[in-house]
Amino acid sequence: MSAAAFTGTSVMDIDAAKVRGAGSNVHFDKVSVAYGAHVVLHPLTLDIAPGEILAMIGPSGSGKTTALRAVAGFVRPASGRIRIGATDVTDLPPYERGLGMVVQNYALFPHMRVEDNVAFGLRAQGADKALIGERIKDALGTVGMSAYARRYPRELSGGQQQRVAIARALAVRPRVLLLDEPLSALDAQIRRNMVEEIARLHRSLPGLTILYVTHDQTEALTLADKIAIMRDGRVCSHGPTTELYRRPPNRFTAEFLGRANLLPVTVAEAVGPKGFATARHGDALLTGAGRNEKAGDKSLLCIRPQHLSLTADSDHTNRIVGTLQEVHWQGELTHLVLDVDGTPVRVSATRLPIALPEPGAKVPLFFAPADTSLLPEDAGV
Amino acid sequence: MSEAVTLRAPAFRREPGKLWIVPPAALLALLFFYPLVLIARQAFLDDRGVANVAEVIRVLHSRFFLNALINTVSISVAATAGCLVVGLVLALILAFVPFPGSGFIARLIDTFIALPTFLVTLAFTFLYGSAGMLNAGLMETFSLPLPPVDFLYSAWGVILAEVTVYTPFILRPLLAAFSLVDRGQIEAASVLGARPFRIVRQVILPAAIPALIAGGSLCLLLTVNEFGIVLFIGAKGVITLPLLIYGKAIQESAYQVACIIAVVNIALSLGLFGLYRFAAGRLGA
Numbered sequence: 001m002s003a004a005a006f007t008g009t010s011v012m013d014i015d016a017a018k019v020r021g022a023g024s025n026v027h028f029d030k031v032s033v034a035y036g037a038h039v040v041l042h043p044l045t046l047d048i049a050p051g052e053i054l055a056m057i058g059p060s061g062s063g064k065t066t067a068l069r070a071v072a073g074f075v076r077p078a079s080g081r082i083r084i085g086a087t088d089v090t091d092l093p094p095y096e097r098g099l100g101m102v103v104q105n106y107a108l109f110p111h112m113r114v115e116d117n118v119a120f121g122l123r124a125q126g127a128d129k130a131l132i133g134e135r136i137k138d139a140l141g142t143v144g145m146s147a148y149a150r151r152y153p154r155e156l157s158g159g160q161q162q163r164v165a166i167a168r169a170l171a172v173r174p175r176v177l178l179l180d181e182p183l184s185a186l187d188a189q190i191r192r193n194m195v196e197e198i199a200r201l202h203r204s205l206p207g208l209t210i211l212y213v214t215h216d217q218t219e220a221l222t223l224a225d226k227i228a229i230m231r232d233g234r235v236c237s238h239g240p241t242t243e244l245y246r247r248p249p250n251r252f253t254a255e256f257l258g259r260a261n262l263l264p265v266t267v268a269e270a271v272g273p274k275g276f277a278t279a280r281h282g283d284a285l286l287t288g289a290g291r292n293e294k295a296g297d298k299s300l301l302c303i304r305p306q307h308l309s310l311t312a313d314s315d316h317t318n319r320i321v322g323t324l325q326e327v328h329w330q331g332e333l334t335h336l337v338l339d340v341d342g343t344p345v346r347v348s349a350t351r352l353p354i355a356l357p358e359p360g361a362k363v364p365l366f367f368a369p370a371d372t373s374l375l376p377e378d379a380g381v
Numbered sequence: 382m383s384e385a386v387t388l389r390a391p392a393f394r395r396e397p398g399k400l401w402i403v404p405p406a407a408l409l410a411l412l413f414f415y416p417l418v419l420i421a422r423q424a425f426l427d428d429r430g431v432a433n434v435a436e437v438i439r440v441l442h443s444r445f446f447l448n449a450l451i452n453t454v455s456i457s458v459a460a461t462a463g464c465l466v467v468g469l470v471l472a473l474i475l476a477f478v479p480f481p482g483s484g485f486i487a488r489l490i491d492t493f494i495a496l497p498t499f500l501v502t503l504a505f506t507f508l509y510g511s512a513g514m515l516n517a518g519l520m521e522t523f524s525l526p527l528p529p530v531d532f533l534y535s536a537w538g539v540i541l542a543e544v545t546v547y548t549p550f551i552l553r554p555l556l557a558a559f560s561l562v563d564r565g566q567i568e569a570a571s572v573l574g575a576r577p578f579r580i581v582r583q584v585i586l587p588a589a590i591p592a593l594i595a596g597g598s599l600c601l602l603l604t605v606n607e608f609g610i611v612l613f614i615g616a617k618g619v620i621t622l623p624l625l626i627y628g629k630a631i632q633e634s635a636y637q638v639a640c641i642i643a644v645v646n647i648a649l650s651l652g653l654f655g656l657y658r659f660a661a662g663r664l665g666a
Contacts, residue, residue, distance in 0.1 A: 072572055094571040101572040107565030111587040120583070121573030165569075172573055 024050045024085060024175045024209040026071060031080035033066050041066045042233045043080060048176075048226075053202060053210040055220035055241075057256070058230030064213045067230070068178050071211060073097055084175055095124070100169030104181040106161040108153040114140070114164050115149040121172035139167040142201065159190040166201070170208075179212045183219060195222045217257050221245065229253050247289065247373045254302045254375065261308070261345045262300040263320070264377065267293045276369055282341045286318045288372035298377045305335070305348035307371035316366035320345075324363045327356065338363060417647070424640035433637070440641045449625040449642070453649075456536055456611075456621060457604035460543035464600045465593060467544060468551030473581060475552075476559035477567075487556060493549045501546050502613040509533045534616045542610045547603055551596035554661075558592035559585065594660035602653040606646070622646045 026048040033041040041063040048054040056064040069075040071082055073094035081090045089097050100121075108117050115136050122132045140146045143163040153161055162182060169177055182198075183191045199222060202208060214220055220227050221241060228238040229252070237244060237253040248254035254262060265279035265286065270293060277290035279301060288301045309316055322338030322345055336347040347365065357363050427433040440446055475487050493501075509515050509530055516528035523529075532538055562585055570580045586593075608623040620628070622642060630639035 072568070074568055074571075094568070095574045095576055097572070098574075099572050101569055103565045103569065105563065105565055107563055107569040109566055109570075109584060109587075120570065120575070124570070124573055124575035124579055168569075168573070178572070 024207065025052075026054075026176055026209060026211065027083040028067070028070075029081045029083065031067070031070055031077045031082055033063075033070055033075050034078040039078075040233050041070070041077075044235060045080075046228060046235065046238065048209055048211060050209055051207045052225045053212055053223050055212045055214060055224035055227045056230055057214055057217060057220045057227060059215065059256075061232075062230035063233040064215075064228075064230045065180060066233075068180050068211055068213045071097075071176070072099060072101055072178055098172075098175045099178055100172055100174030100176075101178040101180065102162070102165045102169050102182045104184045106153070106158075106165045106185070108161055108164055108168070110153050112152075113149065114145065114151050114153070114156070117153070117164055118149075118168045118171050120168065125172065135171045139171040140164075142170060142204070143167045143197075157190075158186050159194060162186065162194065166198075170205075174208075176209045176211060179210060179214075181214055182212075183216070184214075191216075191219075195219050199223050221258070227257070229256055248302060248375060250375060251300060251377075254300075254373075259305050259346060259348075261303045261305065261343075262375075263303065263340065263343055263345070265299050265301045265374070267295055267297040267299055267374070270294045277374060279374065281320065284318075284320050286320070286372075287369040288318075288374045289369060290374040293374055293376075299374045300377050302373045302375055303345075303367050303371065305346040307367050308345070308347045308349075309366045310347070310349065310353055310363065312364075312366045315368040315370075318367045318369060318372070319364055321362055321364050324357050324359050324361050326359065336363075338365065340365075420640045420643050420647075423637055424644045427637075436637060437641055440638050441645070445620070445625065446642060446645075449620045449622050450645070452536070452619055453605055453621040453623075456539055456543070456619070457601055457607075459536075460540045460547065460604045461597055461600045463540060463544035464548045464551045465597050468548045468555055468596065469589075469593070471548070472552050472555035472559055473585070476556055477585075487552070490549050490552055493546060494553075496546075497609065498542075498546050498607065499609040499613045502542050502610050505533055505538065505542055505545075505614075509538070534614060536616060536619050538614050538616055539611055539619055542614065543604050543607060546610065547600045550600050550603065551593075554592040554596040555589055558589040562588045591660055595657060598653055598657035598660055602650060602657055605649055605653060622649075 028044045028046040030043040030045055031041065032039060032043045040061075044063075044067060046054075056067060058064050066075055070077055071084075071089075073089070073092060077090060081088055083089065084097065084099075109120065112120065118136045118139050119132050122135055127135070136149065137146065140149055143166050145160065145163050145167060148156060148160065148164070153164065156164065162185075165182075179198075183194050186194060195218070202210065202223070210223075212220070212223060224241050226239060227241050227244050228235050229244070230236070231252055237249050239249075244253060245257055248257060248260070251262060254260040263281050263286075265281045265288075267277050267279045267290075268285060269278040271277040271290040275289055276287050277293045278285055278287050279293075279299060280286070281301065286301060290299075293299055312319070320340050322340035324336060324338050325344075326335075326337040328335040328337075332350065334349050334352055336349065338345045338347065345365070425432055425434075425437060427436075471490065475483050505513075507513050510533055511528045511531070513533075516530050519525060519529050520527075532541075566584050567580055570584050575583070606623055607621070608627065611619060611621050611624050612627070623646065626639045626642050626646065629635045629642065
């Protein structure tokens with residue numbers, strides 16, 4: 001099978017109201033998890049709205065999978081409550097929570113055909129034969145796997161197995177879909193296709209609430225409405241994806257969510273009514289989007305590599321000068337590394353001047369104030 | 382134009398490595414196959430070396446042989462079934478119900494394999510015998526004149542002892558098979574709405590079938606040939622093939638009859654061993 005998109009046939013078509021309705025929001029109320037004296041998830045309070053995709057991202061051991069497993073019912077919170085819709089599910093076993101889950105290694109039942117895998121949850125819930133047949137057809141149609149219903153999992157590729165795992169999870173009409181690093185076992189090309197297909201799938205299932213755990217920021221940025229960044233068992237930032245990317249509240253978020261250049265600056269003029277402050281970096285006086293910085297504050301000016309330009313234009317009113325150190329051509333993009341007063345600065349350029357400067361040359365860089373964000377030097381760990 | 386071609390005879394190449402097969406083969410022949418041939422010869426030939434089919438047919442149709450065969454098969458099948466049930470339940474608990482010390486318990490159960498089989502029978506005599514702890518306790522508590530529990534000296538006693546001794550032979554391959562079951566499958570099944578019994582039935586057991594067949598056939602093989610437990614319990618009327626062979630050869634000095642029964646016993650054992658190897662091969666053992 002090609003990496004065809006999930007088809008337009010929606011598993012929601014049969015019973016749309018059931019999933020779309022309210023009652024699929026997830027609420028963590030001061031949920032903590034500990035193994036003995038070792039706390040792996042510090043009290044977490046977080047809401048996932050109905051129909052929202054929340055991506056939890058963070059490095060290994062940051063507590064993101066623990067949070068997901070607490071929702072699934074595999075980890076019992078040491079304190080706090082978890083609600084799905086109006087139901088407090090903290091004390092419910094996993095089989096009574098009404099969820100769907102897809103994990104990294106697919107976890108398909110190897111001795112069952114694809115159609116039996118998809119039907120498993122429905123049979124467990126006592127659905128009648130006619131409904132099961134209808135749902136199998138619908139769920140496999142949704143993920144473009146109708147032609148593979150009679151195959152065994154071992155006869156499918158990794159990407160196909162993951163589609164079946166998604167179909168199996170969707171067939172039971174879950175209130176919430178839990179995705180635990182679902183694409184990590186796939187190679188890069190298939191992963192890119194699958195991210196786009198999951199995005200398309202969610203557009204066809206707008207009521208489906210998804211908790212998506214990943215360590216891959218690209219998956220999170222592509223799919224999520226909101227992102228929670230985890231570190232050491234705590235949420236270190238949480239908010240709408242674009243907002244978190246454009247205005248990271250702390251250094252860890254800035255560096256974990258995409259690449260970031262962080263120039264140390266001293267605020268020269270406090271944030272004005274338009275939300276901009278001026279700040280000094282060496283001899284350069286720069287303007288950046290701020291929060292509540294005051295004159296004299298030590299800050300970091302966050303600029304994404306793709307927002308730096310080697311050529312000036314009317315928007316790019318900020319200018320810094322660096323010494324070109326490295327040039328890496330990667331086809332679509334060229335990456336440049338410069339030294340700006342001792343701070344390494346990366347530039348990702350789609351277009352470069354015809355005469356590219358040699359390493360060691362002084363190169364001016366231009367960027368727009370609106371593409372920057374000031375963040376406190378000591379915040380964000 | 383023809384050309385003279387010199388064909389050189391292939392040089393004889395000594396492969397001394399191949400000779401290593403001789404010592405073990407000779408040892409096996411001497412200690413194992415030769416005695417087997419002697420038994421078979423004794424079973425099918427009379428003193429003059431002539432085939433004695435009539436005697437073979439007489440023994441195979443005799444009541445004592447048929448009773449022993451029925452006892453052997455029914456006791457070993459019942460004991461194996463008991464081992465499968467107990468072993469499966471224990472393995473499920475040890476593998477999937479986390480509790481502190483589960484590894485220690487598994488190893489403790491393993492030690493049964495190291496103990497001589499009659500030891501369990503001896504322990505059973507202390508526990509369930511006429512003057513054992515259970516009967517003594519019941520007689521004292523309820524002022525009974527006779528021991529109320531009287532199963533030990535019957536086929537049930539043999540079965541219970543064999544279940545106790547041979548359950549670890551089921552437990553070990555099952556634990557190995559369960560350790561290979563992807564926990565993600567169990568969790569996925571649970572999230573999809575399956576309760577524990579359905580998960581055991583539809584997710585875990587299918588993965589454990591080769592282990593069950595391998596452990597079960599090994600258990601069947603061992604119980605078919607069990608001698609010590611049956612002899613030690615001395616249950617009235619419970620004569621199995623190994624006990625019958627012992628009785629005919631040692632007590633009655635009827636060697637030909639003993640050898641005929643031994644050949645049947647060997648055929649039964651080899652059949653079961655073949656089943657065990659087939660299943661173990663599928664398990665990857």
